[in-house]
Amino acid sequence: MHKPLSAALAAAMAISTAACSTDGTGPGPNQTLGTIAGAVAGGVIGNQIGEGSGKAVATTLGVIAGGVIGSRLGQMLDEADQRRAAEAEYRALEYSKSGSPVVWRNPDKNVYGEVVPGQTYQQAGQNCREYTHTIYIDGQPQVAKGTACRNPDGSWRTV
Numbered sequence: 001m002h003k004p005l006s007a008a009l010a011a012a013m014a015i016s017t018a019a020c021s022t023d024g025t026g027p028g029p030n031q032t033l034g035t036i037a038g039a040v041a042g043g044v045i046g047n048q049i050g051e052g053s054g055k056a057v058a059t060t061l062g063v064i065a066g067g068v069i070g071s072r073l074g075q076m077l078d079e080a081d082q083r084r085a086a087e088a089e090y091r092a093l094e095y096s097k098s099g100s101p102v103v104w105r106n107p108d109k110n111v112y113g114e115v116v117p118g119q120t121y122q123q124a125g126q127n128c129r130e131y132t133h134t135i136y137i138d139g140q141p142q143v144a145k146g147t148a149c150r151n152p153d154g155s156w157r158t159v
Contacts, residue, residue, distance in 0.1 A: 076137045081106050085113055085135065092117045093129050093148055093156050110138050126150055128159070 077085070088104040092115035096102055105112035118130035128149040135142045148156040 076111060077135070081109075081111055085115075085133070088113065088115045089131065089133060089148075090156060091115075092131060093150075098129075110136075112136050123149060 084104040084106065088102045092100075092102040096115075096117050098117060098119045101114040101116045103112065103114045113133060113135040115131055115133045118132075120127050120129050122128070126149040128147060130145065130147045133144045133146070135144075146158050148158050151157055
């Protein structure tokens with residue numbers, strides 16, 4: 001199977017599984033979105049790891065693992081949690097020194113996280129930073145690493 005086709009097939013399987021509900025008790029929108037986002041991120045990471053014919057397998061496994069993790073995060077993070085997490089990312093990228101964590105917490109649930117930004121560097125004329133966002137759900141960490149670049153309007157875009 002061609003690599004792009006296998007990645008697309010795996011992503012389609014994760015998306016269709018996330019959207020299934022026959023009795024109205026299926027996943028909510030946060031869980032579905034988490035599954036999709038996790039599947040895409042997992043597929044990208046898996047694709048970076050695998051080599052040769054193993055690349056398709058690594059991509060597929062990444063899609064599946066990312067979908068499972070993303071589904072759990074989407075299920076556990078309500079809209080207010082997602083807003084807190086996004087605000088912490090912005091504050092970390094915009095204002096924090098490299099290595100200084102920005103913490104967020106839901107006072108009503110055992111859900112919290114921290115964003116740790118890396119050094120600022122230039123890429124294609126934009127300020128960019130790597131960051132690590134760790135989200136704790138019932139004490140269990142879920143770690144996401146990313147890179148964001150600052151747009152001319154001041155917003156940050158994940159790349």
